[in-house]
Amino acid sequence: MSRSPLIALIALSILFLGSCSQESAEVDTNLRLLYWQAPSTLNPYLSSGTKDIEAASIVIEPLAHYDANAKKVPILATRIPTVENGDIAEDYRSITWHLRQDIVWSDGTQLTSADVVFSWRYCTHEEAGCTGKDSFRDVEQVVAVDDYTVRIDFTKPAPFPFGPFVGSVSPVLQYQQFKDCLGLRAQECTEANFYPIGTGPFIVEEFKANDTVRYKANPHYREEGKPFFQTVIIKGGGDAASAARAVLQTGEFDYAWNLQVEPEVLDNMRNAGKGEVLTAFGSQVERIMVNQTNEDPSLDADTRSVYLDGNNAHPFLSDINVRRALSLAIDRQILVDIGYGVAGQPTCNVIPLPEQYVSTNNEDCKTPNIDEANRILEEAGWVKGSDGVRAKDGVRLSLLYQTSTNSVRQGTQSLIKGMWQEIGVETELRNIDAAVFFGGDPGSPDTLQKFFADVQMYTNNFEGNDPSNYVEGWQCGNVPDPQNQWVGPNISRGCSEEFDALLDTLSETFDSDERVAIIKQLNDIVVQSIWEIPLIHRARVSAKSNSLKGFELNGWDSELWTIADWYREE
Amino acid sequence: MKLEQFARAGQSIQEAREHPSPWMIVWIALKNHKGALVGAGVFTFIVLAVLIGPLIYTIDPQLTDTAVRNQGMSWQHPLGTDNLGRDMLAQMLSGGRIALAVGFAAMLLSLGVGITIGVVAGYYKRLDGPLMRLTDLFLALPLLPLLLVIIMLFRDTLRAFDPEMGIFILIVLGIGITSWMQTARIVRGETLAVKEREFVLAATSMGTSGLHIITKHILPNILSPIMVSATLGIANAIITESTLSFLGLGFPPDFPTWGRLLFDGVNFIEISPARVIWPGLAISLTVLSVNYIGDALRDAIDPRVRNE
Numbered sequence: 073m074s075r076s077p078l079i080a081l082i083a084l085s086i087l088f089l090g091s092c093s094q095e096s097a098e099v100d101t102n103l104r105l106l107y108w109q110a111p112s113t114l115n116p117y118l119s120s121g122t123k124d125i126e127a128a129s130i131v132i133e134p135l136a137h138y139d140a141n142a143k144k145v146p147i148l149a150t151r152i153p154t155v156e157n158g159d160i161a162e163d164y165r166s167i168t169w170h171l172r173q174d175i176v177w178s179d180g181t182q183l184t185s186a187d188v189v190f191s192w193r194y195c196t197h198e199e200a201g202c203t204g205k206d207s208f209r210d211v212e213q214v215v216a217v218d219d220y221t222v223r224i225d226f227t228k229p230a231p232f233p234f235g236p237f238v239g240s241v242s243p244v245l246q247y248q249q250f251k252d253c254l255g256l257r258a259q260e261c262t263e264a265n266f267y268p269i270g271t272g273p274f275i276v277e278e279f280k281a282n283d284t285v286r287y288k289a290n291p292h293y294r295e296e297g298k299p300f301f302q303t304v305i306i307k308g309g310g311d312a313a314s315a316a317r318a319v320l321q322t323g324e325f326d327y328a329w330n331l332q333v334e335p336e337v338l339d340n341m342r343n344a345g346k347g348e349v350l351t352a353f354g355s356q357v358e359r360i361m362v363n364q365t366n367e368d369p370s371l372d373a374d375t376r377s378v379y380l381d382g383n384n385a386h387p388f389l390s391d392i393n394v395r396r397a398l399s400l401a402i403d404r405q406i407l408v409d410i411g412y413g414v415a416g417q418p419t420c421n422v423i424p425l426p427e428q429y430v431s432t433n434n435e436d437c438k439t440p441n442i443d444e445a446n447r448i449l450e451e452a453g454w455v456k457g458s459d460g461v462r463a464k465d466g467v468r469l470s471l472l473y474q475t476s477t478n479s480v481r482q483g484t485q486s487l488i489k490g491m492w493q494e495i496g497v498e499t500e501l502r503n504i505d506a507a508v509f510f511g512g513d514p515g516s517p518d519t520l521q522k523f524f525a526d527v528q529m530y531t532n533n534f535e536g537n538d539p540s541n542y543v544e545g546w547q548c549g550n551v552p553d554p555q556n557q558w559v560g561p562n563i564s565r566g567c568s569e570e571f572d573a574l575l576d577t578l579s580e581t582f583d584s585d586e587r588v589a590i591i592k593q594l595n596d597i598v599v600q601s602i603w604e605i606p607l608i609h610r611a612r613v614s615a616k617s618n619s620l621k622g623f624e625l626n627g628w629d630s631e632l633w634t635i636a637d638w639y640r641e642e
Numbered sequence: 643m644k645l646e647q648f649a650r651a652g653q654s655i656q657e658a659r660e661h662p663s664p665w666m667i668v669w670i671a672l673k674n675h676k677g678a679l680v681g682a683g684v685f686t687f688i689v690l691a692v693l694i695g696p697l698i699y700t701i702d703p704q705l706t707d708t709a710v711r712n713q714g715m716s717w718q719h720p721l722g723t724d725n726l727g728r729d730m731l732a733q734m735l736s737g738g739r740i741a742l743a744v745g746f747a748a749m750l751l752s753l754g755v756g757i758t759i760g761v762v763a764g765y766y767k768r769l770d771g772p773l774m775r776l777t778d779l780f781l782a783l784p785l786l787p788l789l790l791v792i793i794m795l796f797r798d799t800l801r802a803f804d805p806e807m808g809i810f811i812l813i814v815l816g817i818g819i820t821s822w823m824q825t826a827r828i829v830r831g832e833t834l835a836v837k838e839r840e841f842v843l844a845a846t847s848m849g850t851s852g853l854h855i856i857t858k859h860i861l862p863n864i865l866s867p868i869m870v871s872a873t874l875g876i877a878n879a880i881i882t883e884s885t886l887s888f889l890g891l892g893f894p895p896d897f898p899t900w901g902r903l904l905f906d907g908v909n910f911i912e913i914s915p916a917r918v919i920w921p922g923l924a925i926s927l928t929v930l931s932v933n934y935i936g937d938a939l940r941d942a943i944d945p946r947v948r949n950e
Contacts, residue, residue, distance in 0.1 A: 313909045334725055336712065337909050369798035406708050410726065472801075479909055482895040483726050489896060490706045500805045501894045518794070 099640050101302040103620075105632075106328040108315040109506070110282040110308020115265040116243055117195050117202045118258060121510060126329065127285055127306050129240035129630035131178075132270035135169050135188070136238045138628035140352065142426055142537035144238060148175055148183065148271060153233075164229040164582060169237070171220040176292045177246055178275045185216035190247040192224075192236065199255040206541060207235040207242035231582050232540040239536050240630040244271070273299040273636035283308055293636065300622075300639040312478065313337060319615040320347045326620045326640075329631060331613045332480050335413025338613075347618055351415050351611035354627025355542075356533040357424050358416070360473075360488075360605040361564040362389055362398070363526050367472075377523050379551040379565050387467050389526060393452035394469065395602035397445035398527075399437060401495045402488055404607055410487065411480040412608055419609035422532075423539050423595045425627075431592040434599050437606075445495045454496070462496035470498040474518075474525040476506040481529065484607075514557045521558040523565070531610055537628060540578070540587070543594045546603065548572055566603030671942035678938030681931035688928055692738035703732035703898050712914050722916050724906065733898035734920055740899045741880050741928070744814055748879035751818030753825060753872050760829025761856055765837060774830065781823045789816045789886060809893055813886065817879045825871040832864040839863075866943040873936025877929040884925055900925050 111127035112120055119125050135149040144152045150170045153159030159168045175183040192214040195202035212227045214236070224236055236242055246269045253261035266279040271294070274287035287304040307325070310318075315328040320341040331338065331349070342349055365384045367377045378384060388394050404418035420434035454462040454469060462469045473489070475481045482503055489499040502525065504518045509530070517524050534542035544550070545561030548568075552560040571594065578590045598604055614631060616623050622637040662670070672678055707727035714722050721730035763773035793812055800808030836842065837860065845855050861868075884901025886892035893899055900921040907917030 334909065336725065336913055340912050369802065410708060410711070479906060482906070486704070486726055486728075486896045487706055487708075490704075500801075501896050503895045517798075524798075 099642060101300075101640070103301040103304045103635075103638065103640075104325045104327075105304065105306045106310075106315045106318055106325040107306055107308050108310045108312055108328070108330070111285055111306060112282050113265050114268055114276060114279060114285070115245075116241060117200075117204045117245070118265060119203055120512065122330075123308070125240050126630045126632055128243070128268065129272070130274045130287065130304065130632050130635050131272045131276055132243040132245065132268050133272050134237050134239055134243045135171075136234075137630070137633055138239055138536055138626070139633070140624055140626045140628070142354075142628045144234065144537075146172075148172055148244060160233060164226070164231055164233065166223055166225045167230075167233040168217070169222045169224070171222065172294075173220050175271050175294055177269050177271055178290045178292050179246075179248075179269050180292060181246075181248065183244070183271060184219045185222045186219075187244050187247045188222045188237065189214045189216050190250065191243070191245045194245060194250055194254060194258070195242075197255045197258075200258045202258070204242050207237075207239075207535075209235060209541060209544075211236055228579065229582065231579075231584075231587060232538045234536060234538065235541060239628075240633070241535050246270075274304055277303075295636060299636040301635075304635075316341055316349075316615050319617055320344055320349070323347070323617060326617045327623070328615045331615055332415075332478055333613075334411060334480055334483070335415070338413070345618075347615050349613060349615050350623070350625045351613050352625040352627035353417075353425060353609065353611045354533060355423065355425055355539070356531050356610040356612070356627075357419055357422055357606050358484075358529065358531045358608040358610050359422065360398075360527050360529045360607060361520075361523065362395055362566075362603060362605060363523055363528075364390060364565040364567070364603060365523075367524050367526060369524070374554055377565070378553045379548075379567065382567065386526070388464075388469055391452060392602065393448050394454065395605075397449045397495055398492065398497065399602055399605045400441050400445040400448070401491045401497075402605065402607065403440040403491060404438060407484050407487060408608055411484050412610065415611045415613045416608040419606050420599060421595050422598050422604055422606050423534075423542070423591065424606075424609040426537050428588050429539055429591055429595070431595045431599075433592075433596050437599075440491070442491075442494050449495060456496045459498075460493075460496060461498045468498065469496060470500070471526040472500050472502060473527050473529070474502040474504060474509075475529040476509040477503045478506065484529065512559075519558065520563060521552045521560070523552075523563060527605075528563075529607070539591055539595075543578070543591055544575060546571060546594070546598055547575060564603040566598065566601055568597065568601065571597045668939075668942045672938055675938035675941065677934040681934030681938070683931075684927055685931040685935065688738065688924070688931075689742065692735050692742060695735040696732070696739070699731060699735060701729045701732040703728060703736040704896050705729070712910070714914070714916070721920055722914060724914075724917055725910060728898075730903075730917065730920065733903055734900075734924060737898040737900045737903055737921065738924060738928075740810075740893065740897075741883060741901075741925070744810070744817070744883045745876040745880040745928075747814040748817040748821070748882075749872055749875035751814060752822040752875050752879075753868065754822075755819065756822035756825025756871065757829050757861075757868060759822070760826040761833050761860065763826070764830040764833025765852065765856060765860065770830075773826075777823045777826050780820065783820065785820050785882070786885070788820060789813075789882075792816045793886075793892070805894065806897060813883060813892055817882050821875060821878055821882070825868070825875070828867045828871060829864060832867055833860055836860050836863045866940055869943060870936045870940045873932050873939065877932045880925060880929060 107123050109121065109123040111124050113124050114128045114131060116125045116128045133147050136144045136146045136152060139145050146152055148171055150172055153167050153169060171183065171185060177183060192208060192211065194200065195204050196208050210226045210228055210230055212225045215223045217223050237244060249264050249269050253264055267276045273290055273293050275290045276285065277288045278286040285306040289299050289302050312331050313333045316331045316333050316338060318325045319328045321344040323346040338349055363377065363386055365377050365379055366386050375384060408416045408418055418438050420437035421431050423429050449462055453464045456462050473485060475485060485501045489501060492499050508516055508518050509520055512519055512521060520528060520530060546566060547562065550560040550562035551565045552558040574590060574594055578587060581587050581590060599606060612625060612627050614625055619640050619642050620638060621641050622634065622639050624634050625631060626633050705728060709727065710723050711727045712725050713719055719729050721734060723729055759773050763770045796812055800812055842855060842859055845859055883892065883899060887899045887901030887905060893902065903921040904918060911918050
């Protein structure tokens with residue numbers, strides 16, 4: 073016992089010395105980022121989600137990216153092609169990019185047009201399983217005109233030619249490093265996929281899949297004196313709330329991404345004063361997908377939730393009156409107040425931004441109307457039974473409603489269940505681990521693509537500032553089914569001739585005002601046919617520590633887009 | 643309980659005092675065990691609360707009322723409300739029903755399987771090897787991943803008749819068939835010991851059938867470890883169910899169980915600590931009291947310990 077005061081004294085002095093030495097130390101040049109979904113690869117073309125693309129975006133770069141206002145900014149190119157400067161052909165069949173001649177890969181070699189051409193070949197190889205294929209839609213060929221000029225030819229006129237190599241989903245890979253990784257070999261090149269050579273401000277030093285990524289500054293980076301940070305660590309794991317806490321409350325990390333946490337919880341953490349919460353609105357919309365196909369569990373694997381040319385309609389969700397009532401009963405403002413706060417706004421469109429694309433024809437959804445919903449159902453012959461659930465011809469309005477595991481989403485589920493109860497619709501809730509739900513594994517029954525439920529809820533958005541490619545998603549031919557390994561963007565399995573015909577018109581229209589008008593109409597068809605029930609226009613929510621400066625949140629591209637300019641100021 | 647109740651038919655109280663029945667001896671030992679008495683009191687209170695509570699306190703635990711969110715204790719909501727305005731007391735009571743129902747049902751199942759396998763393995767020498775290797779096999783299986791696979795595989799099949807009942811059966815089955823191994827091993831060991839005793843030998847030599855020996859002679863003599871397994875089994879099942887709910891599996895998300903309430907409350911621990919404290923306390927108290935009862939039962943039933 074007599075020793076304890078001595079020990080305490082020693083401990084105190086160590087603490088004191090420790091704090092002294094810390095104060096006199098230089099500003100910390102290590103940047104700590106927290107991605108609660110850990111990166112699993114650093115090759116964006118093989119990524120399984122935004123987390124991989126963001127983690128890779130500080131190493132490999134596209135020709136141009138989007139800034140916080142959804143404007144295109146050239147990175148590896150000298151200028152943004154336009155019809156005026158002659159880089160986009162008059163007939164919209166090709167686009168020409170001029171590369172900067174001062175760009176050097178982190179291994180010291182020169183970036184040339186061969187790298188750009190190769191990246192296209194890499195991703196569009198038939199057996200590659202490239203997840204960025206969408207960016208190269210309708211691309212006929214990519215040609216190296218000379219060492220620093222690349223021309224992209226399209227199979228048909230492309231009114232929006234900025235799919236390839238714009239935005240962090242479609243970066244340029246180094247030909248030297250990936251030349252043996254084409255096709256089936258893509259997944260085998262772990263060295264290249266985990267340690268890609270890039271042109272960005274940082275180089276990968278150590279990659280542990282689904283855990284940690286360590287980077288160090290790229291000595292060959294094009295801007296002198298940048299990046300300001302010498303090392304970067306991306307740590308993965310945990311959940312959104314613990315990530316927010318690590319930045320806002322304990323200050324262990326400088327930045328945390330994608331914080332879908334209840335507003336009061338976030339507010340409470342912010343009161344600790346160690347960091348701030350940032351929001352930026354992009355095109356993210358939290359929506360309910362309404363399954364147009366029959367998902368009866370007793371159906372076999374080739375029939376359940378499969379479109380079958382319209383011959384497998386849902387027993388009651390194929391009735392537009394039911395869908396209309398479901399949408400009418402939802403009070404979106406309450407969902408925002410409870411689950412999102414400043415990070416969300418009620419929306420009635422699947423295209424919530426950029427401003428000119430936003431349709432104004434659906435605003436009535438913002439005022440819920442239970443009585444009207446009840447009236448619609450009553451009129452359509454859905455009569456309440458003794459258990460309070462409506463039924464017609466023996467079919468009960470009983471739904472299975474699934475989403476990913478996240479306390480905000482479970483809260484929203486419970487609230488909507490209550491709202492639907494008031495119109496005589498019974499709801500069973502299910503939550504699925506996010507890694508499974510969004511994982512896209514064709515072997516799992518719980519992915520959003522399989523959609524083995526009546527309705528499901530998640531957030532979708534489009535890349536870049538032009539929804540042209542996004543609206544093509546609702547084409548009849550894009551329904552996921554066993555034949556295409558359950559890949560396809562038409563998750564709700566909605567299909568109409570009117571929609572597809574309008575899409576054809578869109579692809580032949582070049583006048584930008586007319587295009588905007590058509591895209592608005594397409595949005596209206598999706599929303600008014602109620603294949604999807606838009607709920608909330610979500611902002612990206614991130615947290616950063618007070619000492620981190622030079623940060624600008626971006627709703628349209630990688631959130632780490634300005635990482636070279638970040639610095640620390642205590 | 644009164645002494646009279648233990649007096650056998652035709653036996654006077656005086657006789658009962660002089661020649662107490664085995665159950666009375668157990669009761670006398672039990673009532674001297676302070677922990678057991680407190681445990682039994684707490685456990686009875688919890689059981690009564692969750693059984694009778696929802697009949698008196700009739701607020702729907704799933705009812706969301708956005709006007710009263712994140713409230714503290716009040717007369718309208720004795721344990722406050724959560725962030726969707728659901729009443730915490732109603733959720734606690736309804737969650738307790740599930741926890742206890744799962745606990746008892748899974749315990750009975752695992753006890754049934756465990757005793758059968760244990761006794762058969764201990765009594766019939768030929769079956770001992772295979773059955774014990776089977777037990778080892780089950781012991782080697784990782785419990786949680788197995789439960790996850792079971793839930794994924796059979797969820798849709800059971801959903802067909804009733805979603806909540808279906809998942810209840812699934813969880814009870816899952817916990818039951820993954821927790822019988824300890825019981826089986828203990829029972830086998832005890833059976834091996836009892837089997838060699840003289841009265842079993844006597845019964846065998848009189849030509850008593852195996853089944854009869856097991857039910858009349860062996861089982862009553864190994865009751866003590868079985869009782870202990872049973873109480874521990876309840877505690878174990880409640881904790882496993884809470885774990886599953888905490889992981890976001892198990893029952894549907896709006897279906898309150900103590901584990902689910904704990905899971906949902908974690909984010910709100912600073913805003914309304916009560917959301918974590920109450921379900922946490924309920925789980926701990928139930929498990930602790932059941933453990934105390936089990937402990938005391940073992941002491942009471944086992945004459946060797948009792949006579950010390």
